[in-house]
Amino acid sequence: MSEAAAGAPLSNWPKVGETIGRTDFGPFAASHLRRYALVSGDDNPLHLDANVAAAVGLEAPPVHGMLMMSCFEPALRHWRRDIIICRLSGKFLRPVLRDGAISITGRVARAVLEPRPELFLRLMAYGPNGDLAILAEATVRRLEPWPL
Template identity: 50%
Template sequence: MSEATALPQVGERLPPLEIGPFDAAALARYAEVSGDDNPLHLDEALAQSIGFAAPPVHGMKLLAAFEALLQSWRADLTIVSLGGSFVQPVLRDEKATLTGRVLRVSSQDGVFVRLYAHGPGRAPAVIADATLRPRAAKE
């Protein structure tokens, strides 16, 4: 394999990607296109009534942002699975930083990457896992 197509090494870290901040208009647009119009993400009074300083960003919006991180890191790999857990919210008008690290590499099973989205808090907002494989050669 050439250097460009060699699989990444276990322990390799992905370059961080900063996303956001997410304003009210961005949350409203996401709610409209995703169909997730839960008022918690859109109504400041509701969010504050349950203890948030502002409405939380949709978790799936954060999870989907990992695609850009993975593709900017290795465009020669394609995502075959992506899933995650939502640990703590990123709130409206906050930024998030996406990072990741390669945990396993196999020519048969692909590249397994652990991903994190960190808001301004100490704990991660999202912990995710992705499996990637080399893109099929174009004929």
């Protein structure tokens, strides 16, 4: 039996076109990049050494892409506490440099109720100049309570 058929309240389930409010992250200082490199194992000098970044034409080391991707989960939890991410993918369009910040927004592209409540979201992370840094997609489902 589906949740809708079981009488679960779905009247507040998001509709197509609903926006996901802006959530800001950063600025990402050098200390953040070093800590992320340590815990993730991504110690590529491009992210940590200004001279290496300059050698490839960047004004400063870029923030790790996966560090920025990790910001989508808390942004979505800020929007709705009753969802869980099932799939998240992103395309990196522009680098965000050390000491920069990102703003995450999005919208509901598809919403279904059957066989279980699920949303397909288009997500965007904008850099400090308003440039689109990451274009992402997520599939989220309604967080179901643990059975007792």
